[in-house]
Amino acid sequence: MTRKRQRLYFLLLGMSALGIAVTLVLMALKQDVIYFYSPSQLTEFKVPANKRIRIGGLVEVGSVAKEGAITRFRVVDKQSGIDVAFTGLLPDLFREGQGVVAEGKLGADGGFAAAEVLAKHDENYKPKEVADALKKSGEWQREEGPAR
Amino acid sequence: MHRFANPARFLRMANAVLPYAAAAAAALLAAGLWFALIASPPDYQQKDSVRIMYIHVPSAWMGMVCYAAMALFSAMALVWKHPLADLLARATAPVGAAFTFICLVTGALWGKPMWGTWWAWDARLTSMLILFFLYLGHMALANAFDDPARGHKAAAILALVGAVNLPVIKFSVDWWNTLHQPASVAKMGGPSIDPSMLVPLLLMAAGFKAYWLMVLILRARAEIAAAKVHTIRMAQVHAAGQGE
Numbered sequence: 001m002t003r004k005r006q007r008l009y010f011l012l013l014g015m016s017a018l019g020i021a022v023t024l025v026l027m028a029l030k031q032d033v034i035y036f037y038s039p040s041q042l043t044e045f046k047v048p049a050n051k052r053i054r055i056g057g058l059v060e061v062g063s064v065a066k067e068g069a070i071t072r073f074r075v076v077d078k079q080s081g082i083d084v085a086f087t088g089l090l091p092d093l094f095r096e097g098q099g100v101v102a103e104g105k106l107g108a109d110g111g112f113a114a115a116e117v118l119a120k121h122d123e124n125y126k127p128k129e130v131a132d133a134l135k136k137s138g139e140w141q142r143e144e145g146p147a148r
Numbered sequence: 149m150h151r152f153a154n155p156a157r158f159l160r161m162a163n164a165v166l167p168y169a170a171a172a173a174a175a176l177l178a179a180g181l182w183f184a185l186i187a188s189p190p191d192y193q194q195k196d197s198v199r200i201m202y203i204h205v206p207s208a209w210m211g212m213v214c215y216a217a218m219a220l221f222s223a224m225a226l227v228w229k230h231p232l233a234d235l236l237a238r239a240t241a242p243v244g245a246a247f248t249f250i251c252l253v254t255g256a257l258w259g260k261p262m263w264g265t266w267w268a269w270d271a272r273l274t275s276m277l278i279l280f281f282l283y284l285g286h287m288a289l290a291n292a293f294d295d296p297a298r299g300h301k302a303a304a305i306l307a308l309v310g311a312v313n314l315p316v317i318k319f320s321v322d323w324w325n326t327l328h329q330p331a332s333v334a335k336m337g338g339p340s341i342d343p344s345m346l347v348p349l350l351l352m353a354a355g356f357k358a359y360w361l362m363v364l365i366l367r368a369r370a371e372i373a374a375a376k377v378h379t380i381r382m383a384q385v386h387a388a389g390q391g392e
Binding site: 004007008011014015018019022026030033034035036037038041056091092093101116117118119120121122123124125126127128129130131132 | 189190191192193194198201223226227228261262263264265268269270271308309311312316323324325326327329330331332335340341342344345
């Protein structure tokens with residue numbers, strides 16, 4: 001085996017080992033790497049109340065209600081949902097059916113008191129005319145649920 | 149591939165390619181900007197803010213493509229000891245760093261009106277910031293030793309180690325919940341961007357690549373010239389020393 005060959009194999013071996021190590025670390029840290037919990041992950045990870053966390057999902061259609069300065073809405077994913085109360089200014093993209101991320105605390109009643117609400121947008125880009133035409137022809141799909 | 153490790157042959161080829169790369173960059177960027185800013189429609193939900201995408205996304209791609217190229221050149225430099233590969237890796241680093249920086253800044257400017265925040269520590273944004281720091285670390289390390297060859301070797305190893313970040317950036321939006329939306333172009337089932345918006349995006353991306361080729365050739369030329377000057381100086385000093 002020439003020196004060059006040797007160096008090449010050593011490099012490939014090193015890169016594979018590094019790749020495996022990083023994969024294992026990232027898998028172990030999944031709960032810390034995710035930016036928000038989806039409603040079903042809240043139960044999966046047994047998130048305690050009174051800890052500052054972020055939750056995310058879609059704003060359930062028909063769930064948004066304003067009571068003075070307080071906005072109440074329900075954040076859902078495909079399996080489960082959670083009621084959210086928020087006082088403050090909502091981002092422009094906030095509306096029913098839209099993805100949102102809310103930061104705050106779980107209440108004892110199982111609801112979520114949000115201190116901050118961010119809007120998520122989906123990966124679909126199209127002009128307004130195309131969006132309208134799709135809606136008209138019934139081919140419109142609401143953006144799919146948040147990442148698993 | 150090893151044929152091009154000869155600097156003289158590389159220079160001949162690079163000089164031939166340079167005018168075409170420059171012309172392609174100018175033409176593609178002019179056409180891309182015209183489409184991006186004037187001839188493409190506003191998005192149905194983001195309105196005109198979507199135009200930031202035509203800079204943001206190609207910059208992000210450049211940041212990753214430059215890093216992949218840098219890692220590949222570094223591997224070639226480490227395995228086959230081609231000085232030219234090493235030189236190209238170092239010539240790419242500042243270009244990639246600049247585009248990664250543009251990606252981070254335009255992302256912040258886009259995030260504020262759309263998401264409601266300049267920055268979020270989600271996996272996509274954080275891994276992109278790490279990419280930027282990897283570039284800075286690479287440039288610092290390459291010049292940190294009195295013996296340049298040692299610095300270049302250390303920087304090449306850093307470039308390879310940092311390459312594990314590339315798949316993390318690409319798939320971060322699929323593996324974890326992130327504020328950043330999933331991929332729109334390079335994904336299963338084809339792009340989810342309307343053709344009227346995909347065309348300016350791809351034109352800009354191609355323009356950025358042509359620009360990179362142009363800058364890489366200019367930087368490599370300057371580095372080769374600097375190496376020649378260094379060799380001549382050393383020879384002069386050596387000759388003067390013998391003459392005494």
